[in-house]
């Protein structure tokens with residue numbers, strides 16, 4: 001039961017980082033330890049939830065192809081939780097301000113007059129680049145990076161034109177990878193452009209795949225975890241297998 005006389009609590013939108021429990025920020029972990037309630041994404045691990053044994057935990061996660069909690073319902077739950085608890089954490093994978101529908105959640109809180117703060121997190125692209133030891137920029141080769149997704153809202157037209165940056169990182173793109181490759185080839189990218197795919201970046205189940213745009217056209221093998229597709233000449237700068245210290249699957253690569 002919510003008490004109509006009690007002022008609402010405060011909501012912290014916290015970036016959980018890419019998955020490994022020690023990749024959340026110190027600020028994020030401290031707030032988790034103070035939380036009365038934590039609403040978290042599906043990609044947040046049990047190990048990270050161990051930072052808030054005292055809190056009521058609610059999984060509001062959405063995973064591609066699996067049963068999802070509608071965004072409107074999450075917004076409502078967030079507002080109701082703030083009316084019931086003093087410190088509410090909305091724990092989101094990676095950074096909350098990137099491909100996380102934070103705008104809708106913050107809007108709902110504003111409309112309800114609930115105070116909030118955002119705590120950044122390490123976005124998956126940066127964790128994936130670190131995992132394979134390949135910088136996304138490279139002096140003289142790559143000066144711009146685009147984080148993009150082909151995933152669209154139901155009423156939004158398909159974005160055929162892909163960003164015109166040196167390095168591209170596609171979120172939520174495992175299934176569209178072949179189409180992405182075709183479009184980039186049509187837009188004039190070389191078939192030999194290096195591609196590195198990282199699944200479950202930063203987690204023990206991490207998998208790395210190295211290929212090029214020509215082979216990406218054939219699509220990607222099935223993945224069970226979240227996948228990032230990184231494309232661009234900067235990715236040719238390292239021996240990915242050496243750094244990652246784990247087997248790197250090689251799909252008949254031009255180089």
Ligand SMILES: C[S@@+](CC[C@H](N)C(=O)[O-])C[C@H]1O[C@@H](n2cnc3c(N)ncnc32)[C@H](O)[C@@H]1O
Nearest residue numbers: 018093094095123124171172200201226227228
């Ligand atoms: C809804 S978006 C959320 C992105 C998140 N806000 C961030 O900043 O990383 C989910 C997508 O992020 C990517 N992703 C998240 N965690 C990942 C990980 N550990 N490894 C690879 N990709 C990941 C995948 O492309 C996944 O489909």
